[in-house]
Each structure stands twice: as C-alpha cells, then as structure tokens.
Amino acid sequence: QKEVEQDPGPLSVPEGAIVSLNCTYSNSAFQYFMWYRQYSRKGPELLMYTYSSGNKEDGRFTAQVDKSSKYISLFIRDSQPSDSATYLCAMKSPGAQKLVFGQGTRLTINP
Amino acid sequence: NAGVMQNPRHLVRRRGQEARLRCSPMKGHSHVYWYRQLPEEGLKFMVYLQKENIIDESGMPKERFSAEFPKEGPSILRIQQVVRGDSAAYFCASISDASTEAFFGQGTRLTVV
Numbered sequence: 001q002k003e004v005e006q007d008p009g010p011l012s013v014p015e016g017a018i019v020s021l022n023c024t025y026s027n028s029a030f031q032y033f034m035w036y037r038q039y040s041r042k043g044p045e046l047l048m049y050t051y052s053s054g055n056k057e058d059g060r061f062t063a064q065v066d067k068s069s070k071y072i073s074l075f076i077r078d079s080q081p082s083d084s085a086t087y088l089c090a091m092k093s094p095g096a097q098k099l100v101f102g103q104g105t106r107l108t109i110n111p
Numbered sequence: 112n113a114g115v116m117q118n119p120r121h122l123v124r125r126r127g128q129e130a131r132l133r134c135s136p137m138k139g140h141s142h143v144y145w146y147r148q149l150p151e152e153g154l155k156f157m158v159y160l161q162k163e164n165i166i167d168e169s170g171m172p173k174e175r176f177s178a179e180f181p182k183e184g185p186s187i188l189r190i191q192q193v194v195r196g197d198s199a200a201y202f203c204a205s206i207s208d209a210s211t212e213a214f215f216g217q218g219t220r221l222t223v224v
Contacts (some may be wrong), residue, residue, distance in 0.1 A: 032211045044204075048214050098167055
C-alpha cells in the first residue's frame, strides 16, 4: 500500500464548476500537508500549506485536512481554464525529512 | 528572481556518459531536496541535503547516483554511466531552517539516447 493515494484522473469539468481533489494516507504521523499545482513541463508550484487538521482558504482555493479519516481535500471554486494542470498532494511528519507525494490528479477545465 | 534555479533545463546524454544537474536554492535556504518524476507519475524522493551534509538518501539508487551540497555553490546531482531508464525530469526543491514549505525549481529534463 502506498503511503499517499491520489486518483490520477483525468478529471474534466466545465468552467465555473467547483472542483474537489482528494488524497488519502496511511501514516498517522503526517502533520504537514501541502498542495502543489504543476503545469505541463514546469516545476510544481506550492498552492496551499496546512499544519495538522482544519481548513485553510486562499482566494478560490480551500484546503481541508481530516486527520481522523486520514483524508485531505483541495476545493477550487469558480474554476477557470487556467486552473487546468496536475495537482499533487504532499505530506510530511515532524522529524522526518522527506515530503511524500501523491501521484497527482490531472485536471482540465473546459471553457 | 529569487526562486530555485536549476540548470541545465534540458540535458541529452549518450548511454555510458555522466550527467551533472545543478540546483541553486532560494536565498537564505540551506536545505535541498532532489526528486525524480517519470511521465504521468508523481514525484519520487531521492535525497535530502543540508550544506555539507547528506541528511537522508534513502531514495537514491545504490549505484551510479550521488549528490552533494557544498558550503559554497549549488547542489549537484551526479549520475554516472547513464542508462535509458535514467531519462526523467529531475526536480530540486529548497526549504529554510525555519519552515517546512518546499519551493521547487523548473527541473532538468534528462534524455539518454
């Protein structure tokens, strides 16, 4: 079993829709949770960073962490064609060094 | 631009040659990660370095791969005697002492022919 599971998609939605992206994990020691956006042939760009449980909002993006279920989500409101990219979740436990990534979900927003 | 700088962006090597990938972290960052990404796959951890120290190399192949982060200059990922299976995008990320937020460079795309 992988430490972090993420549905690779592809996911295709119409412009303006609310998008929900999710990851599950098995390591209960994870405390730091991140979402990255990666455009084709570019480096990952840090979108959201959350420590422990709870919600965090930044513009059209909301990150949620449910540690009891070992489940994290990224919501994109009012989705736009420029949001089309691969979204990667990443996690880290205190004292450990490496970030563990999900496989990434390829998202397409159709005009 | 004070972001993470990687060079070269594209590198072509023949089988058996050596590949050297360079990464300059963000200003003030003293820790560097190297990750490998195959097409349609996520990022696979390779190594985590602090200046002059390898902290975690659990993701590095046992042979042909090495990494360093000297006191002065960029971090270097070195691949000796490259094979076709080494073709991938290699990304570097840096973090500061006081944070766990990792910022990535644009990557080096290695093609072995």
